[in-house]
Amino acid sequence: MRRTSPLALSTFVLAGVLAVTLSACAGGSATPTASPTSAPTPTQTAEPEPTPTEPAAPTVAPANLPTDCTTLGTDMSRQDTVGDMTLQSDGTGFEREAPQNAQLALGCDWILDEVAGVLLLISTADAAAVSAAADALPAEGWTCGVADDFGAAYCYIEPADMAGVQQTVVARDDVWVYLETYQRDGNAFLSDIASQIWS
Template sequence: MRRASTAVTGALLIGAIAGLTGCVPDDPAPAPSTTVVSPSATAPSAAATPSESAAPTPAAPASLPASCDDLGTAATREQTVGGLTAQHADGFVRPAPANATTALSCNWIQEEAAAVLLIVSTASDADVTAGVAGLAAQGYACQAAEDFGAQYCVKAGGTAETEDVVVARDGVWIYLETVNVNARAWLSEISSQIFG
């Protein structure tokens, strides 16, 4: 009888150990609680991140063209630069807001006879607004464009042969320079395409 109770006691101990072993996966539960402490410790910096990211560059509009071949309508694009040759467009330094990122740079030329340079940049709304305010010192005259609700700035002293234009709104800056090409209808399409 004593052996039987010892055997039963041994079986209960083994069952208890097995039961505890089965609980081992729950044992790491304190580890997640330690991990939970970690996010709560970093919660202030996580809260600071959205306020910090609110100040820098906003996301570019969804309609921002991805290619020079996507600018405006095909018909107006062909009419404006169809007779010109697309060239490498990097490295041009033109008026742009502080902290601007070039999203698209397009350049077309016809030897010395004609040229179109179009640069689309993005920056924070504050930098774009400050950039527009600084254009007057560079000889530009600005006004609100009625058709697409952006600031439309033209460099004073431009002629029918040459023109420098800036269109700016909602963190987007469009710079257009033309020589012997009338690109205003195309620019209006591009601006409406970007700003809606």
């Protein structure tokens, strides 16, 4: 067996390495590989933050303010309450419980000699002032609740120093209704008036 000299083996190995290197460098057959830094970096567009929307405020039906004392309530309740009385004034000048800066929209003052009387004052004011005035009544001795038939604050008092007198307030939104009766039940009349206003 013939032995190859160390120099000849080294030359053979070197020649093989060169051949592989040259074939890798030759153009046309090799597929170029992309550099990791050559690919474009995608840009991210920030999504706009959704704008919070306020819940829609509940719609409030406008009040139907009466303008004539002779058409208040129903024919029956009006006749039963003030049918035998004389309408003697428009309520101007009466100072009764009312919200701050209240404006009188309709006043009706009925009287039957010295036997009976009914005073009705319908006023308007800022809704917050109406609510605040109604909230303050219990501290003054009034009994208050919410009327089921017309959804308003309902307060009443029978002053100890005024025998036969009942004072009643119905308040809702920007309307304040004050009814004072002397020796007369005005509850049905007031209920019909409130329904007339907030129907």
